[in-house]
Amino acid sequence: MKILVAISKVPDTTAKITFKEGNTVFNEEGVQGIINPYDEWYALVRAIELKEAAPDTILHLITVGDNSTDPILRKALALGGDEAIRINIKPTDSYSVASQIAAVAKEGGYDLILTGKETIDYNDASVPGILAELLDLPFVPVATKLTIEGDKATVVKEIEGGEQTEAGQFPLVISCAKGMAKQRMPNIRNVMAARTKPIKVVEPVGVDLLTETVLFELPAAKSGVKLVEAGQEEELVRLLHEEAKVI
């Protein structure tokens, strides 16, 4: 089995989000980059589990980014994976990221391409779907369970108010969500071993830019909390009913 896991560098979940240049550019200064949690905790760790169950599995990692993404690739390799591929261009929109990955993946003969369900920075949740279409592969989004038997995958996916189980043959694209696997920490031995694992740098292909972010905006601050004394719950209900008109 040959698996490709797509990972993305995102700001740490505790990062305060600010912008510069007239709110047109995300301010990366002082912001720690981490592996997108959905990519790491679910897609990558599930792929590692599959490799542990079938040790002849080849596991490749891929990201789109300049050399500032190398530290997260090293961390990902320390968790598991045989080789990382970095497509040497700063990521822009989902279509361009998916197109870059597709250009590499179509030559790779992968049975399974796993991604996180979305990145926590641009929240497009679109790279896996676009990638699947560009590669003409079946796609299951927002999977919470994945089991493999031979070349058949059984996937449980989240839908509104429940779960749906689906099955498909390799090759296929799956985006991964909570439930898929448990978060892991790399151990020291694997961190050392990851130092010598290859990061293959690939030059990007030309892609048209279909969308561009022209302006960022921070949410309006709340005007201040109205506190109600404990014991005055009926007053809170009155405020929610008459003032806020939400109940």
Add this chain to the structure above:
Amino acid sequence: MSVLIYIDHSEGQVKKASLEALSYGAAIAAKMNTTAEAVLLGKVTDSLPELGAYGITKLHHSEDEAFETADTQSLARSVAELATKLGSTVIIFAANATGVGVAPRIAARLKAGLVSSAVDLPSLENGFTVKKVVFSGKAFAHVKINTPIKVITLTGNSFGIQQSVATAEIETLDIHPEPSKIQFVSLDKIKGEVPLTEAEIVVSGGRGLKGPENWNLVTDLAHALHGAVACSRPVADDGWRPHHEHVGQTGVQIAPNLYIAIGISGAIQHLGGVNRSKVIVVINKDPEAPFFKAADYGIVGDAFEIVPRLTAAINKLKG
């Protein structure tokens, strides 16, 4: 030139998120001086002409039930072909489980710019720019689409459902899905619960509730309000509640009319997933809990005493 809205349905009923998508698409069409049309693939019990109340003039409908278990590839192909035939320039999906699977495929297929998780109508000054959620609710981005065809998925509860008195013309489609490569196996619906992303009211509990055995405080209040139940990340990680109830930056992101947080301190990762709620109520024993800064109303005190009284007060209001 027209706006095409995809109508999603489940167990014979049009999803609420799609009614909102219809309202949104109709408003875009009005802004662009064009018509809004919709496509529905499969069978529903809703009256189809009455869907015109949400602003569409025409509904393209295929009764083929095979669409109900069609995979993303097959659905994308059918909808993209219809959009091309109709000359649709804007294609709208709800940003739900179906939208997230099908909209990106259609965008790639038609080489159309895509904005996912839109929260407002596009601005047509200076091109076509759509406001969307980024950084998991910590910010918004205005994204300009540079292609002739645009695909948008709409965040639930961000635009609202708008109704008038009108009917839609029904156009029967003689189309059938190509065989799916992904086979449907089973559907497991959680009965009697309001899906989180569609709920107008959400009641959520955190570690402050001390253990899963105390969750009746949360569920009783949620039931009194006909709302959905949610939880913070530590609660889901500790297995007190199922993962699908986890709201926050790495869980479900929601924007209900009312969000009530009980025993949740309000870490930045949690706030990102809920701060688009219209009204936030925080109940916490710690007056310094960061959540109070993001709240509209709050009670400082013991949740074990406050919440039952609040539930009783709601029941009294509802008679």
